[in-house]
Amino acid sequence: MTTAVGRPRTAARIAVALDTADEGRLVDLAAALAGEADVLKVGLQAVTAFGPRAIRRVAEHAPVFCDLKLHDIPNTVAGAAAAAAAAGASMLTVHAAGGAAMVAAAVAAAPAVDILAVTVLTSVDDVLLAELGMDGADVVAPRLARHAVTAGAAGIVCAGHEVSTVRNVVGNAALVVVPGIRPEGAAVQDQARVMTPRAAVDAGADLLVIGRPVTAADDPVAALRTVRTQLAATPSADET
Ligand code: C5P
Numbered sequence: 001m002t003t004a005v006g007r008p009r010t011a012a013r014i015a016v017a018l019d020t021a022d023e024g025r026l027v028d029l030a031a032a033l034a035g036e037a038d039v040l041k042v043g044l045q046a047v048t049a050f051g052p053r054a055i056r057r058v059a060e061h062a063p064v065f066c067d068l069k070l071h072d073i074p075n076t077v078a079g080a081a082a083a084a085a086a087a088g089a090s091m092l093t094v095h096a097a098g099g100a101a102m103v104a105a106a107v108a109a110a111p112a113v114d115i116l117a118v119t120v121l122t123s124v125d126d127v128l129l130a131e132l133g134m135d136g137a138d139v140v141a142p143r144l145a146r147h148a149v150t151a152g153a154a155g156i157v158c159a160g161h162e163v164s165t166v167r168n169v170v171g172n173a174a175l176v177v178v179p180g181i182r183p184e185g186a187a188v189q190d191q192a193r194v195m196t197p198r199a200a201v202d203a204g205a206d207l208l209v210i211g212r213p214v215t216a217a218d219d220p221v222a223a224l225r226t227v228r229t230q231l232a233a234t235p236s237a238d239e240t
Contacts, residue, residue: 012201012231013038015065016224017179017211018058021049027057029215034061036224039091041209043067052087059088065209069118071095074105085110093118093157096144100151107152114175116155117148119162122180125192137162137193142169149174155206160195163203179209183227186213197231 016037018029026046033040040062046054047068058064066089070077077094084092094106096117106115119141120129126136134140141162146169148156155175158166163176170176182194189212200208210227217223 012197012205013207014197014224014227015039015041015177015207015209016214016220017041017043017067017209018215019043019045019211020215021045023050023054023057026054029220030058030061032221033214033224036221036228037062039063039065039207041065041067041211042089044069052083055084055087055089059090063090064088065091065093065116067093069093069095070102070106071098072102074102077102078105078109081106081110081113081115085113089113091116091155094153096148096153096156100147103148103151103153107154114154115152116157116175116177117144117153118157119144119148119166120158122159122191122193128192138165142166145170145174157209159193160200160203160205161193163200163205167204175206176204177207177209178203178205179211181208181210181213183213183230197227201231 014037016033018026018040020026030040040058042054042058042064055064055066066084070080091114093116096119103117120137141158142165145156145166149170155177156166156170157177159180160178178200180191180194181197184196188194197208214220214223
């Protein structure tokens with residue numbers, strides 16, 4: 001009952017992304033999903049629309065994964081990280097591309113918060129990376145991950161396809177977080193590099209991030225339960 005990298009299959013948790021600028025909807029979703037999700041993710045839409053109250057109100061229901069993807073000079077990122085911590089965030093994202101000093105500044109400013117470093121967005125594919133003059137995601141993601149963890153990041157955000165290469169450089173102590181999760185048959189939408197929940201867990205992800213396949217469903221709680229049921233029921237390759 002282990003993943004490809006020897007981690008227990010049951011280890012993966014689920015964060016639901018509450019991407020909305022509507023405060024009533026945010027709170028309703030938080031209240032409804034708190035019992036089913038392990039973590040609730042609050043991002044740019046909500047925080048830009050109504051500030052730290054977005055974090056505070058969701059934190060009344062569940063641990064908050066604050067996904068601001070901070071990317072600025074170290075002093076500015078430190079201030080924003082401290083503000084997110086004061087509002088009640090348990091996890092906070094920064095862009096690993098901001099460099100080691102920026103990641104370290106976030107870690108120092110919010111010592112009680114798990115700082116997660118985003119490597120390559122799941123909406124970006126290798127064609128776009130090449131147009132930007134960059135190597136492929138399989139090279140860029142582990143490179144950024146190594147710098148971020150050395151700077152003190154508690155975890156890494158990457159696509160499911162990079163989990164094993166990232167895990168190889170960051171080890172088992174770091175949290176590997178995977179967005180771009182799409183249940184079998186779900187619409188890909190603006191994501192480019194998606195993976196099913198089962199495949200991401202088997203690759204070794206610790207925390208799956210799933211948004212619209214749950215929040216845009218007629219019954220978000222039922223949609224999340226279906227994901228959990230599929231995760232529990234589908235045999236992985238190492239069990240067959
Ligand atoms: O709705 P969907 O499942 O695509 O939501 C994915 C969530 O994960 C969004 O909130 C998005 O901002 C976030 N995310 C991502 N790719 C990353 C990092 C975070 O899609 N690399």
